[in-house]
Amino acid sequence: MTLESRVAGILLSLSVSACAQVTLPAGTPLPVAIPVHLPMLAGETLRSELLYPVYVDNKLVLPAHTIVLGLVLSLNPDHGRRVYARFSADFTPFRTPVVEFTSILLKNGSSLPLATSAATDGAPIFRLTPGPPKRGGIIRQQYQVVKASVRNQALFYTAPGRGDRLKQLLYNQLPYHPQRIDQGTAWTVTTTAPLELPADSAMLALVAVTPEAENNHLPDFFDRLTAPDKLAQEAPEERPKWLIQAYLDEPISSATSHVGEPVKATVAVPIFNADGSLAVPEGAVLTGTVTQAQPARRFSHTGKLRFTFTTLTLPGAAPKNVRTTMAAADAKTPQQLAMDSEGNVAPEPTNKVAPLIYAALAALPLHHDRDADAGEQFGKNALASNSLGLIGFIIGTASRQAAVSGAIGAYGAAVSMYRAYFARGKETAFARNTRIVLKTEATQVTRLKPAS
Structure with missing residues (x-):
């Protein structure tokens, strides 16, 4: 073989290998979510999935559900949530995970190193879509809020996964309970360095272009x-x-x-x-x-x-x-945003009926009935004091004093009324x-x- 043919062969192999690469540029958003619950621990391994496909030069290079691996770098204190929880007698030291993603698993089983920005704003997300036109005044709107709340409560006890939800409900009643990274928690990180993807993964992904683009x-x-x-x-x-x-x-x-x-x-x-x-x-x-x-x-005027x-x-x-x-x-779940029929986004209306119910329950123990037995009075004390979680329930029922149960219920009603009527409303915000x-x-x- 002559020297010229060897050089030509080397150049040809280099050109083929160059063509066999697809470069994912730095700054590309990668929205990922975890499919299972994970403990809130520094160093915890994250196995997440891409929520949406990623395109380069109008070609699909990473389909949805591509596995992205990462880890929890550290835990930051969530001061806002801690203060909010203290008013409900919850002394859990809430934390926010700082995460980073380090590699991508391709369809052929190979792993590619990945460099991304760190993220701290993880939360389950949901897709906002336009709702039906609003009708009626504030009374009808509050009726719709209460109706939706009742429907959600029914789904809480009937939808799949109710066992885990009931366990978390019990945990949330405790003054101190374990914290976890919930299933579906999502982060949108950006690549900080170009990522070279092999052409075979890109060509495999191209099979999905037609169905993916069908809606477009x-x-x-x-x-x-x-x-x-x-x-x-x-x-x-x-x-x-x-x-x-x-x-x-x-x-x-x-x-x-x-x-x-x-x-x-x-x-x-x-x-x-x-x-x-x-x-x-x-x-x-x-x-x-x-x-x-x-x-x-203030006074619940939303942004x-x-x-x-x-x-x-x-x-x-x-x-x-x-x-x-x-x-x-x-939208992130904690924002509780809603979209109207014209595509405008705003925080969901606050339930202004719940504080009135809590106030009525707080007054129950104070209504003495000569013919009432101990069991009935226990029930009244339990309903009134339960507004402060398990610790309020224990104190209110163990004391057997109507005044104590009523005071606990009145405190819970006051906190709920402040949040519904007098606190600053929620902002409307979209992250980068x-x-x-x-x-x-x-x-x-x-x-x-x-x-x-």
């Missing part, structure tokens, strides 16, 4: 824009629409944001036309502004936040006008890299060129 195969937006007269005659509800999945570039909150402040989001999933051609590439940028921002105030995206910029193209409404968004889904509509009759 909407009517050909670009072709319809070639007929401006037809588009101008169409009613707004008949104009072409997309559903765009994106990540917020920066956090926004009703406590810190201002009207007119710019908002940006990066498209996470490419959108294809009906013929399979690329319409909106992964990495396209949505820009808009905050249209309403009002911090939360108000509203934002909209008005332009879509494809790589290498000029910005184009779009009209957007929020179709869905991820929050996953959102936008329904977009064309407002400009110029052809948008698909990326080459």
Whole structure:
């Protein structure tokens, strides 16, 4: 074999190996969640799954449910939760885990080292979707809140996994109880260094592109824009629409944001036309502004936040006008946010009936009945003092004093009333890299060129 052929062979192998790599760039969001409960311990190993697929150059390289391994670096004290719990006689030293993810398991069983940012904001998440239009005044709305609370209580005792929920309910009644990282706790970390993925994993993932993109195969937006007269005659509800999945570039909150402040989001999933051609590439940028921002105030006035995206910029193209409404968004469970029928997000209404029930129960032991036996009085004491958890129940029933049980119940009712009527309301906030889904509509009759 001649020297020239050897050099050519080496160059060919290098070019093949170079083509056999897919680079996941630094700064890529990776939303992950744990599928099982884990103890709250520093050094605990985390075996999590990707919540959403990851695309590079409009190709699926990491499908959803890819295994991502990490560990708990340390435990930080959760001061806010500790203070909140003290008022309910819960002296558990609540902590927040600091986590980091270190490797990815591919379909072929191999492991790749991964460098990510540390995260502390873990919590189970749920997908916000528009609810039915609100009807009636504040009384009807409170009726709906109470109705939803009763329905949730029924599901608590009937839905699968009730054994574990009942055990946790018992733990929460204790003045000191173990803490864990709950099943479904999620973090969104970002890669801090490029990750080289082998081409075979990328090619295996490509099989899932068609079903994954099925919901994005909407009517050909670009072709319809070639007929401006037809588009101008169409009613707004008949104009072409997309559903765009994106990540917020920066956090926004009703406590810190201002009207007119710019908002940006990066498209996470490419959108294809009906013929399979690329319409909106992964990495396209949505820009808009905050249209309403009002911090939360005392007396349960919740924070108000509203934002909209008005332009879509494809790589290498000029910005184009779009009209957007929020179709869905991820939210952490502790936020307790809700989305109305128009896509506006706000904290869920506070249950203002519960404090009145606690107050009525607190007064039960004080109503003496000459014909009442010891068992009936015990029941009244138990109902009144249970508002302070197990420790209140024990003190109230063991004392056998109506005044003691009533005082404990009155304290619990006062705490509940303060939180429902007088405390500062909740803020509306979205963290950086929050996953959102936008329904977009064309407002400009110029052809948008698909990326080459």
